[in-house]
Amino acid sequence: MEENIAAAEEVVNQWGLQVDASLFSDSGRADSKRFLRATADLHRSMLFFTSPSADPAARSASLLRAHSLLSAAMRRLESELHLLLSAHGQRLNPFDPLRPASNVSDVDDATESLTQVENASDVATADIRAVAESMISAGYGVECVQVYKTMRKSFVDESVRRLGFERLTQSQIRKFEWEVLESKIRDWLATAPVAFRALFTGERLLCDRVFAGSDSIRESCFADVTRDAAAWFLAFPELVARSKRSPEKLFRILDLHNAVAELWPDIESMFWFESTAAIRKQAVNSLLRLTEVGRSSLADFEAAIQRDASRSLITGCDVHPLTRYVMNYLVFLANYQQTLADIFADLAFEPPSSLPESFFDAAEVATPPSSSPSSASSTSSESSSPLSSSSSAAASGSISVRIAWLVLVLICKLDIKAELYREVALSYLFLANNIQFIVRKVKESKLRLLLGDLWVARHEAKARHHAASCERLAWSKVAATVLVDKSTELYAREA
Numbered sequence: 001m002e003e004n005i006a007a008a009e010e011v012v013n014q015w016g017l018q019v020d021a022s023l024f025s026d027s028g029r030a031d032s033k034r035f036l037r038a039t040a041d042l043h044r045s046m047l048f049f050t051s052p053s054a055d056p057a058a059r060s061a062s063l064l065r066a067h068s069l070l071s072a073a074m075r076r077l078e079s080e081l082h083l084l085l086s087a088h089g090q091r092l093n094p095f096d097p098l099r100p101a102s103n104v105s106d107v108d109d110a111t112e113s114l115t116q117v118e119n120a121s122d123v124a125t126a127d128i129r130a131v132a133e134s135m136i137s138a139g140y141g142v143e144c145v146q147v148y149k150t151m152r153k154s155f156v157d158e159s160v161r162r163l164g165f166e167r168l169t170q171s172q173i174r175k176f177e178w179e180v181l182e183s184k185i186r187d188w189l190a191t192a193p194v195a196f197r198a199l200f201t202g203e204r205l206l207c208d209r210v211f212a213g214s215d216s217i218r219e220s221c222f223a224d225v226t227r228d229a230a231a232w233f234l235a236f237p238e239l240v241a242r243s244k245r246s247p248e249k250l251f252r253i254l255d256l257h258n259a260v261a262e263l264w265p266d267i268e269s270m271f272w273f274e275s276t277a278a279i280r281k282q283a284v285n286s287l288l289r290l291t292e293v294g295r296s297s298l299a300d301f302e303a304a305i306q307r308d309a310s311r312s313l314i315t316g317c318d319v320h321p322l323t324r325y326v327m328n329y330l331v332f333l334a335n336y337q338q339t340l341a342d343i344f345a346d347l348a349f350e351p352p353s354s355l356p357e358s359f360f361d362a363a364e365v366a367t368p369p370s371s372s373p374s375s376a377s378s379t380s381s382e383s384s385s386p387l388s389s390s391s392s393a394a395a396s397g398s399i400s401v402r403i404a405w406l407v408l409v410l411i412c413k414l415d416i417k418a419e420l421y422r423e424v425a426l427s428y429l430f431l432a433n434n435i436q437f438i439v440r441k442v443k444e445s446k447l448r449l450l451l452g453d454l455w456v457a458r459h460e461a462k463a464r465h466h467a468a469s470c471e472r473l474a475w476s477k478v479a480a481t482v483l484v485d486k487s488t489e490l491y492a493r494e495a
Contacts, residue, residue: 001045005066008038008045012073022083023076024127032127036134039077042070043138074140078147081131085151088124093155093202097194098162129210136214145217148210152203152225159199160229163191167232173239178249185240185252189259192233196266200226204270223275230271230279234260238286241293247301247329250294254336254343257290261342294343298402301329305409313420317430319437320417326410327441330403334446340399349401400450407438407451428470435463 011034015023023032045066090096128148135144164187173181204222211218237256245253260283271279308322333340414434418427439459442448448456 001048002062004041005045005062005069008042008073009065009069011035011038012042012069012076015076016072017075017079022087023080024084032130035073035076036130039070039073039134039138042066042073046070070138074135074138074143077131077135078140078143081128081135081144081147082151084124084128084131085148085155088121088128089151089155091121092125092128092206093199094121094205095198095202096159097198098159125206125209129212132210133213136217141217145221148221149224152206152221153228156199156203156225156229160191160195160232163194163199165191165195165233168236168239170239170242173243176243181240181243182252185256188233188236189255192259192263195229195233196263196270200230200270201266219273219275223271223273227276227279230267230276231282234267234279234282234286238282238289241286241289245293245297245300247297247304250297250301251332251336253290253294253297254339257287257294257343258336258339260286260290261339291343294340295347298340302406302409305406305413308413310417311420314430317421317426317433319434320414320430322413322417323410323434323437326406327438330406330447331441331445334403334450337399337446337450340402344399344402349398349405400452403447403450404455410438411435425470425473428466428473432463432466432470435459435466439463 011031015028015031015035021028023029023035046063085092090098132144132148135141166184166187168184173184176184203226207218207222207225211221237260240256241253264283264287267280267283270276305322305326310322314320414431418430421427421430439456442451442456442459
């Protein structure tokens with residue numbers, strides 16, 4: 001054991017802290033194994049001289065000598081660990097999204113370049129693991145872990161910044177104009193998947209390789225390296241959801257919900273242990289808040305339709321601006337079918353009772369009385385909707401039913417606006433043009449898959465019916481005028 005201490009002393013003194021070169025550089029690599037072996041010998045010597053079998057006369061001096069040399073060796077290895085993590089910071093993460101890409105155009109050269117990068121990464125990781133194992137086995141695990149956590153956390157935070165994600169507070173978000181906040185949301189949507197599926201995943205694999213011998217150290221390092229950055233990412237959607245809501249913001253709320261939901265399997269698999277429970281909780285909190293705001297925003301959209309009180313007559317009985325706005329909104333909304341289904345999965349749909357019972361009849365298109373088109377529209381509008389009493393139970397909670405309901409609310413509003421025309425024929429023409437526009441928007445978008453061909457056919461029939469009613473009433477007026485003129489002529493002749 002004393003000979004081992006003497007041999008170790010030679011190697012340790014050769015690589016004191018005053019030496020600028022690295023044990024793992026080209027010039028020092030030949031001595032790296034000897035140095036690591038020397039630290040193991042020193043540790044074994046200390047264990048031997050603390051045992052009862054050691055010679056009491058030599059125990060104290062040898063133990064003190066071994067301890068002094070081991071401390072010096074650990075300081076050197078701590079410095080080496082810092083150098084390795086600093087020099088190879090970016091290449092250590094196997095999925096680092098910011099790793100410079102090769103600019104060679106030839107496929108073979110590019111493949112060779114990539115292989116060289118991967119080989120260098122493997123060598124650097126193996127060197128770090130060797131240093132870590134040596135320090136941990138010698139009882140210097142705290143120092144080793146502290147250096148690792150500090151260096152890798154700095155790398156992760158810098159990578160997040162370079163990805164373009166900006167950490168924001170609730171007060172900052174509330175001050176943003178919507179255009180600015182929407183830009184921040186787009187940045188988050190672009191960077192969050194990269195962060196979780198590349199940056200954090202790569203850190204998890206690196207921890208697994210460097211600290212393969214200790215589950216507790218591996219989990220602790222990964223948690224401390226990524227916890228803050230992951231929490232920042234997952235808090236952002238909740239902060240957005242807590243800002244002032246409006247129907248126009250619903251689509252970004254759905255984008256955020258969809259992104260967090262898609263990332264959940266990665267979050268759950270990476271951050272499954274107790275020390276990262278806060279990250280899982282933050283993801284759940286964001287989903288719950290986004291769900292709440294998504295539901296409320298859709299209710300606000302419905303309320304906005306019902307509140308519309310514009311009374312201006314549309315020239316030529318053309319398509320009303322409200323119709324264009326609502327249908328364009330629903331066309332975009334149809335692209336979020338699955339996300340909406342998730343949001344409303346546990347919330348059964350029950351249409352409000354504010355509309356007459358006749359709106360839920362399953363009757364076919366009826367002939368309206370000539371005095372008012374609104375009653376005819378009311379009777380027939382629900383005949384083509386999946387909101388009929390026979391189907392509402394089966395379709396409860398379905399986004400198809402909710403979309404159909406919003407179209408119905410629009411049609412009901414159009415009925416009211418049609419009554420503003422003094423000529424009943426013009427009222428029918430207005431309804432025919434608007435319902436035909438609604439049908440066309442449904443047929444040209446994913447709304448058709450939601451509402452179905454039967455819905456389209458029935459509303460097309462309804463538009464034709466209104467057009468026919470307009471024509472009938474217009475010609476009836478012409479005929480009445482002709483009859484009056486004839487009667488006047490006959491009366492004049494008899495006189």
